[in-house]
Every structure is written in C-alpha cells, then in structure tokens.
Amino acid sequence: MSDSGRRKPPLVADKRVGAKKAGATARTSSPKPAKPARRKPAPRRAGRRRNPIVALFAALFGWIWRIVWGFTWRVGLIAGLILAGAIGYFYTTLPEASALLDGRQRGSVTLLDADGRVFAWRGNQFGGVVSAETISPHLKNAVIATEDKRFYRHLGISPRGIAGAIRINLREGRGPLSGNGGSTITQQTAKLLCLGVAYDPQLWETETAYEADCRRGSLSRKIKEAVYAFALEAKYSKDEILAIYINRAYLGGGAYGAEAASQRYFGKSSGQLIPAEAAMLAGLLTAPTSLAPTNNLQRSQDRAATVIRLMQEQGYLTQAQAADALANPAQLSEAAEARAGGFFADWVMSSGPEFFTRNTTEDVVIRTTLDPRIQRAAEEAMLYAFENKVREGSKAQAAIVVMSSDGAVRAMVGGRDTRVVGAFNRATQARRQTGSAFKPFVYAAALDLGYSPNDVIDDSPYCVNIPGSGEWCPNNYDRKFSGQVTMTEALSRSLNIPAVKVAQSVGLETVRTVATQFGIQSDLAAGPALALGASEATLIETTGAFAGILNGGSAVTPYGLVELRMQGESEPLMTATGGMGERVIRQEAAEQLTWMLHQVTTRGTGTRANLKDREVAGKTGTTQAARDAWFIGYSADYVAGVWMGYDDNTPLTGVTGSGLPSEIWHEVMTRVHEGLPPRPLPMMAPAAQLAVPGPEVNAGQDPWQGQAPRRTNNGQPETQTAIEQLFRDLFGAGRN
Structure with missing residues (x-):
C-alpha cells in the first residue's frame, strides 16, 4: 500500500567527515548558561499611583523621625550618664546606715517618777536604735501596707504610684504635684535625710525653716529626690532603708522613731507592739501632729482602723486578727494620758539648771520625787470638787501640792x-x-x-x-x-x-x-x-x-x-x-x-x-x-x-x-x-x-x-x- 498524501523526508547521506567533527564539537563543548532575562517592571495600573503630596509628607516624616531619633538616643545617653554620675556622687556621700538612724537635734529630757518609770518627756525624744528585725513584725507590716506596698519590689521610685497620685490630685482639683505624692518609703527616707543637706544656722534662720525647705514639693526637688532614692537603693539594703525610715520618722508628741513613739504612747518597747498599737503608730506617719493620740485619741484610733483594714487586704493579718484589733483599739499608757507630766514636769524643768533642762543640748534623764498614785489622787479630788461643789460656769481656779x-x-x-x-x-x-x-x-x-x-x-x-x-x-x-x-x-x-x-x-x-x-x-x-x-x-x-x-x-x-x-x-x-x-x-x-x-x-x-x-x-x-x-x-x-x-x-x-x-x-x-x-x-x-x-x-x-x-x-x-x-x-x- 502506498502512503498517499504523506510526504516523506528525503534520505540524505551524512557528510561523514564534516558531520563527525561537528558532532564531536557539539558533544565536547558545554553550552554557556543563558543569562536570565531582565524582568521588566509590571506596568502600574491606572489609579494606583502614589499621591505626590502623601509621598512628600511621608518623606518629610521619615526625615524628621531620623532627626528626632538621632537626637533622642544621644540625649538619652547623655541623660543616662548624668543620672549615673549623680547617683554615683550621692552614693559616695552616703555614710554607713548606722550613722543615719538618729536625725533629730539633740536636747531631750526624760523624766522618771520616784519608782524610776517614765512619766514625761521634754524636747525631741529618741528611744534608741531599732532595726527591721527588732521591731514588732506587726509594725513593719503596718508601715509597708500603709506607706509603700511594693517597697521590696521597686528600685526606689514607683511609676505606678506616681501616676496614681497624679490622677488623684487632678481628680480632686489640685495640681499634679500637690497633695498625694506617690512617694515610696525610699523617697520619704531621702526627704527625711533632706537629700544629704545638713542644717546650717548660717543658711536658715531656724530649724523649722530648714525642715520646711526639706519638705518642698517642686518638680526639681522631686527629680533630685528620685536621684537620691536611687543612690539609697544602690548603697543600702531594703531593710537598712526601712530601719533609717522608722528610726527618723516623726510620730508626734515630740517622739522621733518607732521606739520613742512606742514608749511615749504605750509605755513599752517597739518590739512588743500588738497589731492595734502597730497600726496606730503607722497611721501617724501621714499627719503625726494632728493624729497624735495625745491630741485626739479617737481620731488616732479611726486612722488605725484604716491601717488594720489595709493590713488585712494585703495578707498581713487574718480576718480574726483584724477583727480583734478593730474591736480592741490601742489605748494610751497612764504616762501618756497625763499629757507629758503636766504641772509637775513643768515645775521640775523650770527649777532645774537651765543648761540641763530648758536649754539642754544633750539627752538628759531626770529622776524625780513624783508619786503617780498621789498625783492621781490629787487630780481626782480636784475633779470631784469642781464637778460636785462648784457652780457650773464658775471661772474659779484651785491648786494642790x-x-x-x-x-x-x-x-x-x-x-x-x-x-x-x-x-x-x-x-x-x-x-x-x-x-x-x-x-x-x-x-x-x-x-x-x-x-x-x-x-x-x-x-x-x-x-x-x-x-x-x-x-x-x-x-x-x-x-x-x-x-x-x-x-x-x-x-x-x-x-x-x-x-x-x-x-x-x-x-x-x-x-x-x-x-x-x-x-x-x-x-x-x-x-x-x-x-x-x-x-x-x-x-x-x-x-x-x-x-x-x-x-x-x-x-x-x-x-x-x-x-x-x-x-x-x-x-x-x-x-x-x-x-x-x-x-x-x-x-x-x-x-x-x-x-x-x-x-x-x-x-x-x-x-x-x-x-x-x-x-x-x-x-x-x-x-x-x-x-x-x-x-x-x-x-x-x-x-x-x-x-x-x-x-x-x-x-x-x-x-x-x-x-x-x-x-x-x-x-x-x-x-x-x-x-x-x-x-x-x-x-x-x-x-x-x-x-x-x-x-x-x-x-x-x-x-x-x-x-x-x-x-x-x-x-x-x-x-x-x-x-x-x-x-x-x-x-x-x-x-x-
């Protein structure tokens, strides 16, 4: 059969010599890789082209950002170096912690009765050095719960506390730095130390003016206070900072420090305080003069109740302990009730040598002839007479010796x-x-x-x-x-x-x-x-x-x-x-x-x-x-x-x-x-x-x-x- 309609290729004999060389050449020479073709960008679709104004602003923003960032990190670096230098400076000026425990001006008088018991004080009292380990744990917990619950977790300042204080101040219509300060215990310690500035009678007319300057709340003062707080944290342990604070803090009634206040109000050591008493002392840190129990016992007890509730909320007291402390508020000792010895103490102070009593520059202890039982008898007799024998409204006076x-x-x-x-x-x-x-x-x-x-x-x-x-x-x-x-x-x-x-x-x-x-x-x-x-x-x-x-x-x-x-x-x-x-x-x-x-x-x-x-x-x-x-x-x-x-x-x-x-x-x-x-x-x-x-x-x-x-x-x-x-x-x- 013939393949009609299909054309066959002609048979052509190979040119053996030429073809062989060509084939050999083809077999022995490897072909060069082809260069990838350059990809042409896809043509932009109409309508997706960037707005030139947006592009301008984007470029401008990027340029500004690069300038700001470059400036910021350089300024930040410089500020960090300055801060580190300031902290380092304050660090080198800080003495041992033991040297900072008693910060009051010396010149106190402690009066003892005929049996050797304290019944009155004059001048700034310091009961002695105590530490975070020797004070009652209730007092330690009460101070932390009231003043700085994150004390053991921060590095000297608490941004969260500062932000909260600013929010409260603004909400109550005050300036951001007026009223609540959000200060940590470390910052308060820095303030008690007056940022390392000692009293100089050449610079301040009185100690009162000096203390007022230490308590200023300006922005620059706050910044310096924060720096000093960082230095304190770097220099001392947390317990040492707490010890400085509880030894130097004024707690009303002329008492500086927890030990003096404990003796002043309760007639016992600060290591023996029960929760109700510890809460009362911690409550005084806010306003020691107005809240002092010798000025207004009820107000002091009300403040202590608030502290007790804070202690319970933060897990320092059980519900039973808190309930007991609220039901049995702290009471003053007999000496504290006598309002610092009254007329008898005043007489002893005025009759003694002036350089050891009224103008003493040292801490003095005076044992006296006072018999508290007889003093109480005289006061009760006076009260009885004026309540039962004298007409109401009479301005008559009396005296007893x-x-x-x-x-x-x-x-x-x-x-x-x-x-x-x-x-x-x-x-x-x-x-x-x-x-x-x-x-x-x-x-x-x-x-x-x-x-x-x-x-x-x-x-x-x-x-x-x-x-x-x-x-x-x-x-x-x-x-x-x-x-x-x-x-x-x-x-x-x-x-x-x-x-x-x-x-x-x-x-x-x-x-x-x-x-x-x-x-x-x-x-x-x-x-x-x-x-x-x-x-x-x-x-x-x-x-x-x-x-x-x-x-x-x-x-x-x-x-x-x-x-x-x-x-x-x-x-x-x-x-x-x-x-x-x-x-x-x-x-x-x-x-x-x-x-x-x-x-x-x-x-x-x-x-x-x-x-x-x-x-x-x-x-x-x-x-x-x-x-x-x-x-x-x-x-x-x-x-x-x-x-x-x-x-x-x-x-x-x-x-x-x-x-x-x-x-x-x-x-x-x-x-x-x-x-x-x-x-x-x-x-x-x-x-x-x-x-x-x-x-x-x-x-x-x-x-x-x-x-x-x-x-x-x-x-x-x-x-x-x-x-x-x-x-x-x-x-x-x-x-x-």
Whole structure:
C-alpha cells in the first residue's frame, strides 16, 4: 500500500567527515548558561499611583523621625550618664546606715517618777536604735501596707504610684504635684535625710525653716529626690532603708522613731507592739501632729482602723486578727494620758539648771520625787470638787501640792485643768495673800521663846498706831470678841486680834525671821498686818513651811529633782536640789504647834478637813474680801496645801478657807492615805489646858460646849500661870 498524501523526508547521506567533527564539537563543548532575562517592571495600573503630596509628607516624616531619633538616643545617653554620675556622687556621700538612724537635734529630757518609770518627756525624744528585725513584725507590716506596698519590689521610685497620685490630685482639683505624692518609703527616707543637706544656722534662720525647705514639693526637688532614692537603693539594703525610715520618722508628741513613739504612747518597747498599737503608730506617719493620740485619741484610733483594714487586704493579718484589733483599739499608757507630766514636769524643768533642762543640748534623764498614785489622787479630788461643789460656769481656779515632810513633792496640780503642758502654774507661780494660813508662824515664834499653848490672851478691841499710816484697828472675821482665850483657842478659831497681839509681843522681826527660815521667800509685810497674812506667798512655799513644822522644826526646801544624768550614763551629774535644812524652832515648840493645829481640825475652823481614821493638823486661811481661800495641813505621812481663788482677784462667793478648800484637802488626803496604816502625829499636848467656852464657829456648833473646865489636884479650877497673867497685863484692851 502506498502512503498517499504523506510526504516523506528525503534520505540524505551524512557528510561523514564534516558531520563527525561537528558532532564531536557539539558533544565536547558545554553550552554557556543563558543569562536570565531582565524582568521588566509590571506596568502600574491606572489609579494606583502614589499621591505626590502623601509621598512628600511621608518623606518629610521619615526625615524628621531620623532627626528626632538621632537626637533622642544621644540625649538619652547623655541623660543616662548624668543620672549615673549623680547617683554615683550621692552614693559616695552616703555614710554607713548606722550613722543615719538618729536625725533629730539633740536636747531631750526624760523624766522618771520616784519608782524610776517614765512619766514625761521634754524636747525631741529618741528611744534608741531599732532595726527591721527588732521591731514588732506587726509594725513593719503596718508601715509597708500603709506607706509603700511594693517597697521590696521597686528600685526606689514607683511609676505606678506616681501616676496614681497624679490622677488623684487632678481628680480632686489640685495640681499634679500637690497633695498625694506617690512617694515610696525610699523617697520619704531621702526627704527625711533632706537629700544629704545638713542644717546650717548660717543658711536658715531656724530649724523649722530648714525642715520646711526639706519638705518642698517642686518638680526639681522631686527629680533630685528620685536621684537620691536611687543612690539609697544602690548603697543600702531594703531593710537598712526601712530601719533609717522608722528610726527618723516623726510620730508626734515630740517622739522621733518607732521606739520613742512606742514608749511615749504605750509605755513599752517597739518590739512588743500588738497589731492595734502597730497600726496606730503607722497611721501617724501621714499627719503625726494632728493624729497624735495625745491630741485626739479617737481620731488616732479611726486612722488605725484604716491601717488594720489595709493590713488585712494585703495578707498581713487574718480576718480574726483584724477583727480583734478593730474591736480592741490601742489605748494610751497612764504616762501618756497625763499629757507629758503636766504641772509637775513643768515645775521640775523650770527649777532645774537651765543648761540641763530648758536649754539642754544633750539627752538628759531626770529622776524625780513624783508619786503617780498621789498625783492621781490629787487630780481626782480636784475633779470631784469642781464637778460636785462648784457652780457650773464658775471661772474659779484651785491648786494642790502634796509633799513629804522633807520637802519631796509627790504631787502637784496647778489648775482645774489637770491635763496641760506649759500652762500657768498656780501652785508655783501665783503669789497670793495667805491670810490666816500665816498665823502658825506667829505662834511658832512665841512657842520657841517659851510661851505655852495655854497662855491666855485678851480678845477685845485693839488698835495700833502705825507711823505714817495712823491708827489701825484689826477685827475678827465675825466682828465679835471673845475675851480671855488661850493661844490654842485663838489659833483654832482663827481670831485676828490675839494673833496681832502675840506678834507684837514676840516682835514682828522675829516673826518675819521664823517665816523666812521656814521657807516663805516672798517679801513679808513690815507692819502688824504681817500676823494676819497680808504678805504674798506661793502655795508651794507655804506648804513647804508647814512641812517644817511636821518634821520637828527644821527648814524645808521643796524639791522635785532627785538625780540628773546623761542618757546612757549610770553616774549622776547632780543630785537632789532641796530637802531639810537647819533647825528653825525647837522640836518641843514644833510638837506643841502641831498639837494646836490638830485642835483646828478637831474643833476649830478646819473640821471639814478632819480625817476619821487618823490624826491631822492644819490651818485655814481667808484673805480680805475672800479673794483667796487656803487650807494647809498634814498627817504623820504627808503635807498638803490647797488654794482657791480667781486669777483676776475677783472675790469668791460663799467660799472661805474653812469651806471648799478644807473639803478639797479632805478629798485629797483621804485618797492619798488609802491603804496606809494610821500613824500618830508628832505632837505634844501642854501640861494644863484651860477650857474657855467660845462662840460658834463655821461648823455651826460651839466646840467647847459641854466640856468641864480642867481642875487641879485639890478639885479647884485651874488658875492662870504667871505667864498667863503677864499676857493679860501686856495685852489688855486698848494697849499699844
């Protein structure tokens, strides 16, 4: 068959020579790789072309970004180097942590009572160095929970805390740096250290101005504070920073540091604080003066409750512990309740050497004579009297002093407000006429010269010519006359005319000498009115003079300072500044005078002061127009004085020494002698006693009524002695 329609290729013979070479060549030479064809860019579609304006701005932004970035990283690098240098500088200036624990200006006084317990403080107190390990863990946790809960996690500052503080400040309408500062404990420590700037009196007028400058909140100050905080973190451990903070922080009441505050408010070490007490101290860090429990206990307790809730929220207290702390808030110690010792502490500070008390530049410890039990008794008696015996709204004042027979002052109340510091002390600063409370020194002079309590005086009208003043005719308080009376009766009934006559008899100068030697230091009147207490004296002077009668006739200098030493030292720098001195009158005379004063309280003007369970002696006193009312007296154990009056000398209404002052004295001494066994007074009754009936006294009864006159061995009434007759001759009516 033929393949019609299909054309076959012609058969052509190979050119063997040429073809072979060509084939060989083809087989032996490797072909060169072909170059890839250059890819032409795809043509842009219409409508996707970049807007030239956008392109311009993009190029401009890129150019600006490259400039900013280049500038920023260079500035950042420089700033970082400067920051590192500043931190390094502050780092090199920081001392050891132990040198930064006590930052207050030295010059504190710690006052101890008679038993050696702290009862008052003056100046800036520092209780001693404590650490994060030695303080109560509750206090440590309370401080962290309240002040800086991320303390152990940050490097000195807390950006989150700062941002939160700024947000709060702006929300409350303040500036971003006003109010809440978001400061960490480290930053607050930097502020307490005043960024390393020490106080220089050449730069600041006062320490107050220096501290105000340290607390400034400007932006530059905040930046410097942050740098200093970084240096603190680099130099010290977290616990060391916390120790500096809790030792230097002011916690109100003059207390710097946790230990001083713990002793100040609770009377215990900071290592013994319970959660409620720890929360109260931590709460003071915000506003130590206004929140101090000695200023407002309720406000301080409310703040402590907030701290307790924070501690519970952060896991430092269980629900049961928090509930217990809220149900039993911290209470002040007795010393703290006494408001830093009040009048007694002020008196000790003013009576001690100025360079160791008011202007001390060292830390001083003073042991005093104060008996807290007796002080409390005096304050309670004062409160009782004004709540129950004085009309509401009265501005009358009163003062009380209690001391031992050697002049050691055991209690002092200088006014009806007993919880004050730095107030006017009416017990030591008010000089007032003593009235009849002075008369015992008239009779002391007579007894020392050999007169007897039974010597008779004529209580009848009497006048004295005073050179330059004319005739002076004293009157008795009731303007009546009793005729023949003994010295004992004249004193117990506080008769004026017999007192003037006795003073004239022994000599006014003798009376002045006896009173002065007994401790009344005020200028004494020159005329015969001296016998009636026309001179002024303080309550503490007069009470001290009566102490001299109790101790047998020796002078007494009232004192409160027993021992003064430097803090940390055992040897005292000085000891007691008062006590018993030289003898003024014979012991027999002092014992006779005590017997006479005992009659005052048993049947005379001072019966309201009498105690049922023990012997007491004393004397009332009322000045002209009843401007002052007194009662000074003693038992075998203690001497007490009470004054009452107005600061502006307004006359008292219905008050005499035999009334309210005697009742206050009774209340004081009843409380003072609780639990003490009765002891007899050191008194000596005269060998013979005349019983001369007299008119009624303040109690409304005739104390001599119904008493038979003493009789001699032969049954006849006792007659006057020769000395008594001499008195009658000397002191007859109208004699000068």
